[in-house]
Amino acid sequence: MKEKTLTNSRYHNRIEFSSFFEKYGMLVVLGVLFLACSLISSVFLRPSNLFNITRQVSVIGIISIGMTFVILTGGIDLSVGSVYAFATLVITGLKHLGAVPAAVIALVISMVWGLLAGILVTKGRLQPFIATLGLMTGVVGFGLTFSRGQPILGAPEGLKFIGQGTLFGIVPFQSILFIITAAAAHIILNRTRLGRHVYAVGGNEEGSRLSGISVDNVKITVYVVSSFLAGFAGVITANHMNFGEANIGSGMELDAIAAVAVGGTTLGGGSGGAAGTVIGVLIIGVLNNLLNLINVPGYTQKIVKGVIIIAAVLLQSVQENRKK
């Protein structure tokens, strides 16, 4: 009897340790990386550099937050880069309507793309990978047609501060938008019915259906959220760079997926969250920054990034396996 209690408590300790690591493991990795960076490069800790990092990660961060919703349901959204690029074209192409109307139209069109993806996945029973792969290609095609293959120069006046502005002369406005987005996503995922449903659908679709959850509606919603945030990121970029371009988002879907995965959200769905994604985005952003500061050539940077992504996710899967 005594022996039994002993094994039980040891078992509990292990569980507690691994759940601690599961929760904070990537934060530890970020901290170590941060510390290493500050030792390696004297420039790293300067406020101007740190805020530079936060600005650089904001756009991909916002897209990754949207991606998190989709991946939590067990789906994937490959169309975010294209939707993002299309939004830059809409806001620049419609600048004669004024900044706010152009931005609103860009966001609404983005949501329509998401609605389409959601309907294809739920009613059309397409695999998310295929549905959004098709959309990814098609939306770029629409963009090229709309812009006749040329970049559209000049964002409308009136909203440029969201891309270029700073608060107190140093905090990039983009970063504030990223923080607000992440905070809102965190609250939605943890404190609302929709959030619970997202996790439930990702964890057990049939179980969710039998608990009265409209699985289709949840799935459609996450694709709309993802596309909306991709469009929102596009609006920021157009105002930042002052132009729009149909191919500007190419590859961003993969960066976003990488950030989500590094942040601890499992691609099978059901576990993870927005906070993890923020950490994932920062890990990749800090690493990028360091590689630039110490003048690592671009090609080598890609190798290092690839290794880090695999290593981070490997670390999590080792944790996961040890639990079983």
Added chain:
Amino acid sequence: MNDEYILDMKKITKTFPGVKALSDVSFACRYGEIHALLGENGAGKSTLIKVLSAAFQPDSGEIYFKGKLFAHQNPISAQQAGIGVIYQEFNLVPYLSIAENIFLGNEPVTKAGLVDRKKMDSAAEEILKGLGLNLNVRTSAHKLSVAEQQMIEIAKTLSLNAELIVMDEPTATLSDHEIEFLFSTILRLKQQGKTIIYISHRLEEIFRVCDRVSVLKDGKYIGSKDVSDIDKEILIHMMVGRTLSDYFPVNKAKRGDKVLEVKNLTRKGVFKNISFDVYEGEILGLSGLVGAGRTEVVRAVFGADPFDSGEILMYGKPLKIRKPINAIRNSIGFATEDRKQQGLVLGLSVKKNITLTVLEHIRKYFLLQMKKEKALVNYFIKTLKIAAKDQDVLVRTLSGGNQQKVVLAKWLAHDSKVLILDEPTRGIDVGAKTEIYNLMRELTKKGKAIVMISSELLEVIGISDRIIVMNQGRFTGELSAENATEEAVMKFAIGGVE
């Protein structure tokens, strides 16, 4: 050693945590006979077969096959030794051809090390011919009917030169016509000198094809008989005939108003004209053998599966149930037979599972009220005595009994009036079972109506106030608690005995 027997299993014992699945079971099989293995669900048939096929290792006991001690560590070496098992779920690879499936993992190869397709195809054709089948061996497996797939499974065991072939409920998913063909195949195999162990609970089939029958009950060996010496009554008596132990709570609740009424529910090809009702404070047992259509009926009532015709009424008011949410809004809760796949989100916490159906009641504007949620969950953890360290423990880590309590809590949190419990104690150890029974009684005292499906006769009889029985998609009888004996229920379950 007796060389009359191809297989001689002696004093096999196998325990799982909390359950003694087999205790001292001895089972012997003669060369060239068709031997039926009979017993109700949970009697230990499947476990015995898994021990034979070396999928499980017994705790104690010996197996002799063809007079030699048989001690194989894994199913592959058991197969090579000449034992072929055809499980209820087939293991065909859908997009490989018939021949490729038959020789999967055992492909003939050419000198160059490539698969010798010609040889494989002709060998496959020969085996199929021996089974009286005329199929193109290049056809891919997913195009085959269930019966044809089963034949391919049989062919697979023959390709490995199996001498003893075990068939687990081979007729469960076949039509009458297909069953006839299966029987002729089985007799053909017997003529070719194969020995067959035939697992079924359809008694008439045993009398049609089998030579001998052995009966298991509650993990114990009851006896073996020549089929020609016995009749159905004797078999039923061997399968059941226990006394009710006192671990069922007896104090029944007062019966109140009629809550749920199901009228002439029909789903073509699945179940037909099923009607029943259940009252406040009542436990209605839904009995029948596996495959009788019980789960299908309750899934239709809950809106999980569609139905073609019939009516569902709640307090006399007709309901329109198309989706689970319709049933849930009308205070019907459904604890599925498969907790892990359908009842719970294993990767979420106890708290989040319990409140999954009531999120709209604990939110203010858009935000869930964490305090209110916590209090609600605490209440259920206490009243149902859920053994979890705290609310945030993942449901995955709980025992079967506690997982089942979480499922119950989920529906109680929603204040369900009718609880449909499909095999509520499956996979739960004995102590926890009693707790679940007590809980069910407590609930009826609070006016809940419970519809319970169970394949354990003892359980149905012990806990139900009333029992209805189904056989092959049809209603075959109703019994009150006083008249319910295992024999009586079993008679209805096998379709009624004249």
